[in-house]
Amino acid sequence: MGFDVSVIGIGRIGLPLALSFADRGLHVLGVDVDPDRLAAVAAGRMPFEEPGAQEALERVQASGRLELTDSVAEAARAENIVITLGTPSFSHIEIDIRDVRAALDDLLPHLRPGQTIVLRSTVAPGTTEFVAGYIAKHLDLEVGEDVFVAHVPERIAAGRFFEEIDTLPCIVGGVGALSGERAAGLFDVFSAPVVQTTPVQAELAKIWTNILRYATFALPNLLMMDCEQHGANVFEVIDLINRDYPRGGIASPGLTAGTCLRKDFAFSEERSAAPGMLLAVSRVNESVPLFLVEGIKRRLGPLSGRKVAVLGLAFKADTDDERDSLAHKLIRLLERELADVAVHDPQVATPTSSFDDAVRDADAVVVATNHSVFRGPGPLARISELAAGDPLVVDPWNCFGAGQVFGYAAEVVALTPALE
Numbered sequence: 001m002g003f004d005v006s007v008i009g010i011g012r013i014g015l016p017l018a019l020s021f022a023d024r025g026l027h028v029l030g031v032d033v034d035p036d037r038l039a040a041v042a043a044g045r046m047p048f049e050e051p052g053a054q055e056a057l058e059r060v061q062a063s064g065r066l067e068l069t070d071s072v073a074e075a076a077r078a079e080n081i082v083i084t085l086g087t088p089s090f091s092h093i094e095i096d097i098r099d100v101r102a103a104l105d106d107l108l109p110h111l112r113p114g115q116t117i118v119l120r121s122t123v124a125p126g127t128t129e130f131v132a133g134y135i136a137k138h139l140d141l142e143v144g145e146d147v148f149v150a151h152v153p154e155r156i157a158a159g160r161f162f163e164e165i166d167t168l169p170c171i172v173g174g175v176g177a178l179s180g181e182r183a184a185g186l187f188d189v190f191s192a193p194v195v196q197t198t199p200v201q202a203e204l205a206k207i208w209t210n211i212l213r214y215a216t217f218a219l220p221n222l223l224m225m226d227c228e229q230h231g232a233n234v235f236e237v238i239d240l241i242n243r244d245y246p247r248g249g250i251a252s253p254g255l256t257a258g259t260c261l262r263k264d265f266a267f268s269e270e271r272s273a274a275p276g277m278l279l280a281v282s283r284v285n286e287s288v289p290l291f292l293v294e295g296i297k298r299r300l301g302p303l304s305g306r307k308v309a310v311l312g313l314a315f316k317a318d319t320d321d322e323r324d325s326l327a328h329k330l331i332r333l334l335e336r337e338l339a340d341v342a343v344h345d346p347q348v349a350t351p352t353s354s355f356d357d358a359v360r361d362a363d364a365v366v367v368a369t370n371h372s373v374f375r376g377p378g379p380l381a382r383i384s385e386l387a388a389g390d391p392l393v394v395d396p397w398n399c400f401g402a403g404q405v406f407g408y409a410a411e412v413v414a415l416t417p418a419l420e
């Protein structure tokens with residue numbers, strides 16, 4: 001057939017996977033419709049950050065085992081076709097599978113008996129059966145006998161791909177036993193254990209992995225808001241809850257979002273028999289930017305004409321991925337208060353101010369992303385030096401280690417042991 005595997009959508013998930021297959025000796029075809037992305041990869045340049053990916057790309061290029069195309073139909077030249085396309089949600093609490101359907105429509109005229117189609121994208125329960133049904137409806141082929149369809153969800157965290165591809169159990173939900181075996185055979189090139197299940201259980205396991213994290217962070221975020229209401233310190237309460245407590249513990253607050261966490265709960269909610277609970281979880285996490293803005297206003301008064309520095313645009317620490325980041329929402333809310341907002345993020349592609357320019361003369365500094373470079377006493381000392389008088393420091397992540405969500409710089413510095 002020409003290729004062992006084609007990967008449709010060489011984005012943040014598809015490209016590291018394509019590189020990993022090629023690194024294991026498979027002949028891989030990478031498919032994408034974005035000419036800039038294809039050009040970057042063809043030139044041997046990673047289009048986004050992922051530790052280890054640049055080295056893998058260089059190795060794979062030297063081996064000649066990765067080829068690229070902008071034609072989805074070409075993907076049918078491979079024995080295995082892995083779909084890693086984006087699956088956003090509509091604003092209607094409903095998965096948007098238009099990209100997956102479009103790719104299937106391109107593939108259908110070229111599919112042949114013996115091929116395996118793996119849905120790697122995150123999907124709402126029932127989508128893998130839809131894909132199998134869509135193929136069966138349009139072709140005279142039986143899924144599970146002639147062609148094979150499986151969901152093999154991606155649960156690897158951004159930034160850990162090359163470590164976790166060989167360690168994190170690989171869930172395989174085949175449509176029929178043979179589909180599961182075929183997909184498991186493909187992912188057997190990696191060292192991670194393969195766990196076979198049904199398609200819907202694979203779908204549920206993936207989205208509930210993310211729902212668990214989304215809900216886990218909503219609890220400390222709600223506690224942070226409650227503490228402000230009661231004049232309590234959330235970090236002290238969290239310490240009281242967790243200290244030597246043998247039955248689990250509560251996580252830390254922060255701006256909880258990102259392209260996966262924010263949408264995957266909606267994939268469950270679209271057919272939930274008990275809707276509402278996860279919407280409340282989402283409401284809590286989505287309220288954090290407003291809570292921070294209101295907290296700044298309570299302390300500084302109206303923000304019109306006041307300078308607010310926002311540190312971090314990425315959705316989580318040490319990534320260049322800004323998609324669905326609450327930092328953007330925070331900035332929009334600050335701008336709606338007529339504040340003069342300055343932003344610094346050393347990781348993202350969006351141009352931002354330098355750290356010094358962002359914090360210089362600021363009345364308030366908000367740590368929106370807990371990047372490693374913001375941690376510890378150094379950045380705090382620089383804020384004290386450059387900002388206006390005794391600026392308000394807003395640190396829901398406790399990056400500076402002072403244990404204060406809102407504190408004036410002099411107080412925060414005094415509470416940070418390394419600066420005493």
Ligand SMILES: NC(=O)c1ccc[n+]([C@@H]2O[C@H](COP(=O)([O-])OP(=O)(O)OC[C@H]3O[C@@H](n4cnc5c(N)ncnc54)[C@H](O)[C@@H]3O)[C@@H](O)[C@H]2O)c1
Pocket residue numbers: 008009010011012013014031032033034037072084085086087099102103120121122123154155156157158259260
């Ligand atoms: N990013 C993550 O950390 C992560 C983690 C787990 C699961 N996922 C899931 O993996 C899937 C992909 O996410 P991602 O972050 O890699 O998305 P992405 O946007 O980075 O990648 C998607 C790629 O598909 C390309 N594309 C779009 N339409 C196409 C088409 N018709 N034909 C060919 N290529 C096309 C885009 O140009 C892009 O390069 C989603 O379902 C997501 O929920 C993502």
